[in-house]
Amino acid sequence: MQSATKVARRDATAASGDSVAILTLSGDIASTSKDTMLQAYHGVGAVKKVLLDFSGVDYINSSGIAIIIQMLIEERAAGHRTIGIFGLTPHFKKVFTMVGVSKYATISADEASALAEM
């Protein structure tokens, strides 16, 4: 019943000049997304800035948010990477803020503002 999660990677350059890997998510973001999302995240290589693009995502539940938190835990432990988020609906921007994700990842409205802020 759940729509499979897909992750597409592309590269961009932040306003700071740093390389950024943009992981564009689609499908449901739920407990079943864990392997797909973490594999994509681990596969970005040496890039120090990662943006998660949720503009094609309609469904996120708390288990899906926990996967983002898992990424933030890994980033914090390794201490070498910054994660940003864009493309959330106003509702999910509120939810991500409520659970505290916005304390550890910048949440931007769209790709242009996310790249400008990185």
Place this chain on the structure above:
Amino acid sequence: MKNGSSVEVRLPSELGFEKIAMSTAAGMAALMGFSEDRIEDLKTAVAEACINAIEHGNRFDDRLDVGVVLSSNDDELEIKVIDDGGGLHSTPSAPNIDRKISGEEEPRGMGMFLIQSLVDEAEWHNGPPGKSFVRLVIRLDKENS
């Protein structure tokens, strides 16, 4: 829509079917005149309640259903999500992102917090199998508050 209207949905204990409850709740809330942002709040709360019922109440047992009963009363929409588990014996504390990031708390465990934060009332009732439920309420007067 008539006051006192009621809709009941029965979901298999399989993740993903919570979306049926979400769309049913959204449809009923729209008929009652709730705004889009309140409907989005309700959808997330209903999804989390159903996921808890599927995972923790019915433990993914495909012989068991999750019942979802939606009732309109005056200016409020009540949703009961019923499972065959023994109910909730303690309320988890609110998630703490700092503790999660430092590894002192599991990354998961935010569902009940979201439910409580997104609806006007949320209460958990323990009961015998098939009788434990969470009751959610959203009110139209919240629109102007």
